[in-house]
Amino acid sequence: MTEPTQRNRLAEEESPYLRQHADNPVNWQPWDERALEAAEERDVPIFLSIGYSACHWCHVMADESFADEEVAELLNENFVPIKVDREERPDVDSIYMTVCQLVSGQGGWPLSAWLTPEGKPFYVGTYFPKEAKRGQPGFLDILEQLANSWEQDREEVENRAQQWTDAVKDRLEETPDSVAAAEPPSSEVLETAADAALRSADRQHGGFGSGGPKFPQPSRLHVLARAYDRTGRSAYLEVLEESLDAMAAGGLYDHVGGGFHRYCVDRDWTVPHFEKMLYDNAEIPRAFLAGYQLTGEERYAEVIEETLEFVDRELTHDEGGFFATLDAQSEDPETGEHEEGAFYVWTPAEVAAVLEDETSAELFCARYDITESGNFEGANQPNRVTSVSTLADEFDLAADEIERRLESARERLAEARERRPRPNRDEKVLAGWNGLMIATCAEAALVLGEDEYAEMGVGALEFVRDRLWNEDEQRLSRRYKDVSEQRSEGRETGSHGGDVKVDGYLEDYAFLARGALGCYEATGDVDHLAFALDLARTIEAEFWDAERGTLYFTPESGESLVTRPQELNDQSTPSATGVAAEMLLALDGFADDEEFETIASTVLETHANRIEANALQHASLCLAADRLEAGALEITVAADELPDEWRDRFAEEYHPDRLFALRPPTQEGLEDWLRQLGLEEAPAIWAGREARDGEPTLYVCRDRTCSPPTHDVEDALEWVGDNGEPRDSSETTLDESESPF
Structure with missing residues (x-):
C-alpha cells in the first residue's frame, strides 16, 4: 500500500x-x-x-x-x-x-x-x-x-x-487530590458570578469588556437574569437589557435576514465577523427569551422570532436536522475572489436601486446608518441607530407608517439579497449543536406560545436520533453528513446513506438530552423524556468517573489522547459539565433509582474551589449550583395535554428552574408510560398525582414542598409566589427612550 x-x-x-x-x-x-x-x-x-x-x-x-x-x-x-x-x-x-x-x-x-x-x-x-x-x-x-x-x-x-x-x-484532566469544600458551592456563587459580570460590563456600549472584539457571552446573561430573579437587584437587569439591546441593534444582528453573526470586531458592536454559527443562533435567543419573560418587551420576542425564521430558512435540513454554519465569505462570480461580508453589506445607492421609492430608501438608510462613507470597506453593515419616534419627527410621518415602510423595505432588500452569491454552508449535522437549538425551539414554543417552534425542535430531535443514536448500544455519534450517491459507492454509510463519524462527546449527550427534555416539556410526548433518560444513563456509564468525582469530556471507551480533558469553563458554547450537571438534576425527579443528583452534586463538590475562585468563567456550573440548592419548580400536570391557558400564564413569568411534567390523567395511562420508560414504580414527580374530578389538575412543588392540587392556574401561581421568594417587581428598569428600538 x-x-x-x-x-x-x-x-x-x-x-x-x-x-x-x-x-x-x-x-x-x-x-x-x-x-x-x-x-x-x-x-x-x-x-x-x-x-x-x-x-x-x-x-x-x-x-x-x-x-x-x-x-x-x-x-x-x-x-x-x-x-x-x-x-x-x-x-x-x-x-x-x-x-x-x-x-x-x-x-x-x-x-x-x-x-x-x-x-x-x-x-x-x-x-x-x-x-x-x-x-x-x-x-x-x-x-x-x-x-x-x-x-x-x-x-x-x-x-x-x-x-x-x-x-x-x-x-x-486533573481533579483535586482531596476536596477541601465539604459540600457543593452554595447558591451565593450565583451572585458572585453576577457581581463579576457587573464589574466587566461595558455600561456605555453594552456587553462585556472595555474594547473589541465583543462576544455575545449568553451564559453571563443567564447568570444576570437568574441573579435578578433571586435578588431583585436592579443592576443585574439593567446590564442584561443593555447587552440584549446592544446586540439586537448593532451589527452582530442581521437586520435584513435575521440571525446573529459570530462576534463584533469593535467595542460598539458595529462590524461583525460575518460567519453565522448554529450554536450562537441557539444560545443568544435563549438569553432573549429570559429577557422577554423578565421585561415583557415585545422587541425581544421579535428578535427571537426572526432568528428562528432564519434558522428554519437557511440552516435546516429538508428532513429536520440543523446545519452547522454559514461562511463569512462569498465568492465573486466574475473574479473568483472570496469577499468577507459581501452578502450582507449595502451602500446607499444599492438600497435606493432596490427600493426605488426615495422616501423609503432614505428612511431605511437613516434607521440603519447606511452612509456614503460606510463602516466596512466602503459599504455598510446595517446598525439600528435611530428610533422610530425620531424618524417620525424628521420625516413628518406617523410612527405606524414609518414601521410599515421599514418592514416593506426590509422584505424587498432580503429578496434582492437572495440574488447575490451566497456564503457557503457547512452542512454537517452535529448532535450537540442540534441539542442547543432544539432546546431553544422547545423553550420558545412554551414562552411564545407557538407550536411551530416545538415542531421545528422535534423534527431536529427525531432527525438526530434516527441518524446518530444507536439504540442497541445506547451510544451517540457526533456528526452526520449527507453523501451523494456517487460518493457513497464503495464506502460504509448510515441507514440514510449519510456519513456518520466520531463518537459523541459529553456536550453531545448533555446538550441533546437538554433538548429532548425540552421537547417533552413543550409537547408532553413521553418518548422524548425516555430519550433524555437514555442519554443521561450513558453519561453516567461513559463520562462519569466516581473515583475522581468528575465528568470527563471524552467517553471512557473512546480514543486515547495525550490527556483526557474536562470542560468546566463556558466558551463559545456553554460548559458541557455545567449543562450535564443541571440536566441530571432536572432528570433526577423522573428516575428515583438513578444516581443523577448524586453525580451532579459530587461534580459541583469536586470543583467547588475552582468555581468559587472564578465564578464568572464557570457560569453554567454556577447555574447548576443554584439549581441544586433551590431545587426545581416542578409543575406536574395530570391531563392529556398541557392546556394552552396554563402554558401561556406560566410563560408570562420567569421561572429559570421550571420543569413541566405532564403525565396521563389516570393511573392506567401512567402505567403505560412507566413501561415505555422501563420504570417499575412512578417517580415522585408523578406518583399519586392523578387528575381530580375528571379535569386537568395542577400540582406545583419545590424542594419537596407541594401545593394542593388545583384546577386554577392562578392558585398555582399564587403558591409559587408565596413559596418561591419572588423578586420585587417594583424595581426600576431602563428608560425606553434611550433605546434605538
Missing part, C-alpha cells in the same frame, strides 16, 4: 472544512491511526492545523501558505501535516488550544501546533503569514527552524514537549 503521507487524503473526508483543503499541494492527512502511525514510522513531527469552514483567517492562511508549492514541499518532506475540523473533534482542539493559551496567553483559529509523533506539543501559534511581517514570524521560517531543531536539538524539543504535555494534563 502507498505510504498515506505521499498524497493528500482529504478528498475522502466529508467535513466541508477538510474538503476545502483537498486540492492543496500539502499532503494533508485526517486525524486517524494511519496518519499517527506514519509519523512514528517516519520519525518526523506532526504539523497540526485546526480550523473550521466559516473561519476567515483559516481561509487566509490556506490561500497564502497551504496552496503554495514552496510551503507544501517543506511540510511534506519534514512533517506529517494533519488537518482537523474543530467542530468534529472538539477534544483534539481543546487540548492543543489550551496549550496555546498556556504558552502564549491567547488562542484562536487557525490553530497551528507542532507535535512529536506521540502527539506531545512543542511549538504552537495561530495564524502565521507566509513571510514575516509586522512582527509576526513567517510560516516558511518557522518550518525550517523546527525541522532543524528536530534533527539537531531533539532532546531539548522532547523535553519541552513533555513539560507542555504535563502542564495541559494538569489543567484539563
Whole structure:
C-alpha cells in the first residue's frame, strides 16, 4: 500500500472544512491511526492545523501558505501535516488550544501546533503569514527552524514537549487530590458570578469588556437574569437589557435576514465577523427569551422570532436536522475572489436601486446608518441607530407608517439579497449543536406560545436520533453528513446513506438530552423524556468517573489522547459539565433509582474551589449550583395535554428552574408510560398525582414542598409566589427612550 503521507487524503473526508483543503499541494492527512502511525514510522513531527469552514483567517492562511508549492514541499518532506475540523473533534482542539493559551496567553483559529509523533506539543501559534511581517514570524521560517531543531536539538524539543504535555494534563484532566469544600458551592456563587459580570460590563456600549472584539457571552446573561430573579437587584437587569439591546441593534444582528453573526470586531458592536454559527443562533435567543419573560418587551420576542425564521430558512435540513454554519465569505462570480461580508453589506445607492421609492430608501438608510462613507470597506453593515419616534419627527410621518415602510423595505432588500452569491454552508449535522437549538425551539414554543417552534425542535430531535443514536448500544455519534450517491459507492454509510463519524462527546449527550427534555416539556410526548433518560444513563456509564468525582469530556471507551480533558469553563458554547450537571438534576425527579443528583452534586463538590475562585468563567456550573440548592419548580400536570391557558400564564413569568411534567390523567395511562420508560414504580414527580374530578389538575412543588392540587392556574401561581421568594417587581428598569428600538 502507498505510504498515506505521499498524497493528500482529504478528498475522502466529508467535513466541508477538510474538503476545502483537498486540492492543496500539502499532503494533508485526517486525524486517524494511519496518519499517527506514519509519523512514528517516519520519525518526523506532526504539523497540526485546526480550523473550521466559516473561519476567515483559516481561509487566509490556506490561500497564502497551504496552496503554495514552496510551503507544501517543506511540510511534506519534514512533517506529517494533519488537518482537523474543530467542530468534529472538539477534544483534539481543546487540548492543543489550551496549550496555546498556556504558552502564549491567547488562542484562536487557525490553530497551528507542532507535535512529536506521540502527539506531545512543542511549538504552537495561530495564524502565521507566509513571510514575516509586522512582527509576526513567517510560516516558511518557522518550518525550517523546527525541522532543524528536530534533527539537531531533539532532546531539548522532547523535553519541552513533555513539560507542555504535563502542564495541559494538569489543567484539563486533573481533579483535586482531596476536596477541601465539604459540600457543593452554595447558591451565593450565583451572585458572585453576577457581581463579576457587573464589574466587566461595558455600561456605555453594552456587553462585556472595555474594547473589541465583543462576544455575545449568553451564559453571563443567564447568570444576570437568574441573579435578578433571586435578588431583585436592579443592576443585574439593567446590564442584561443593555447587552440584549446592544446586540439586537448593532451589527452582530442581521437586520435584513435575521440571525446573529459570530462576534463584533469593535467595542460598539458595529462590524461583525460575518460567519453565522448554529450554536450562537441557539444560545443568544435563549438569553432573549429570559429577557422577554423578565421585561415583557415585545422587541425581544421579535428578535427571537426572526432568528428562528432564519434558522428554519437557511440552516435546516429538508428532513429536520440543523446545519452547522454559514461562511463569512462569498465568492465573486466574475473574479473568483472570496469577499468577507459581501452578502450582507449595502451602500446607499444599492438600497435606493432596490427600493426605488426615495422616501423609503432614505428612511431605511437613516434607521440603519447606511452612509456614503460606510463602516466596512466602503459599504455598510446595517446598525439600528435611530428610533422610530425620531424618524417620525424628521420625516413628518406617523410612527405606524414609518414601521410599515421599514418592514416593506426590509422584505424587498432580503429578496434582492437572495440574488447575490451566497456564503457557503457547512452542512454537517452535529448532535450537540442540534441539542442547543432544539432546546431553544422547545423553550420558545412554551414562552411564545407557538407550536411551530416545538415542531421545528422535534423534527431536529427525531432527525438526530434516527441518524446518530444507536439504540442497541445506547451510544451517540457526533456528526452526520449527507453523501451523494456517487460518493457513497464503495464506502460504509448510515441507514440514510449519510456519513456518520466520531463518537459523541459529553456536550453531545448533555446538550441533546437538554433538548429532548425540552421537547417533552413543550409537547408532553413521553418518548422524548425516555430519550433524555437514555442519554443521561450513558453519561453516567461513559463520562462519569466516581473515583475522581468528575465528568470527563471524552467517553471512557473512546480514543486515547495525550490527556483526557474536562470542560468546566463556558466558551463559545456553554460548559458541557455545567449543562450535564443541571440536566441530571432536572432528570433526577423522573428516575428515583438513578444516581443523577448524586453525580451532579459530587461534580459541583469536586470543583467547588475552582468555581468559587472564578465564578464568572464557570457560569453554567454556577447555574447548576443554584439549581441544586433551590431545587426545581416542578409543575406536574395530570391531563392529556398541557392546556394552552396554563402554558401561556406560566410563560408570562420567569421561572429559570421550571420543569413541566405532564403525565396521563389516570393511573392506567401512567402505567403505560412507566413501561415505555422501563420504570417499575412512578417517580415522585408523578406518583399519586392523578387528575381530580375528571379535569386537568395542577400540582406545583419545590424542594419537596407541594401545593394542593388545583384546577386554577392562578392558585398555582399564587403558591409559587408565596413559596418561591419572588423578586420585587417594583424595581426600576431602563428608560425606553434611550433605546434605538
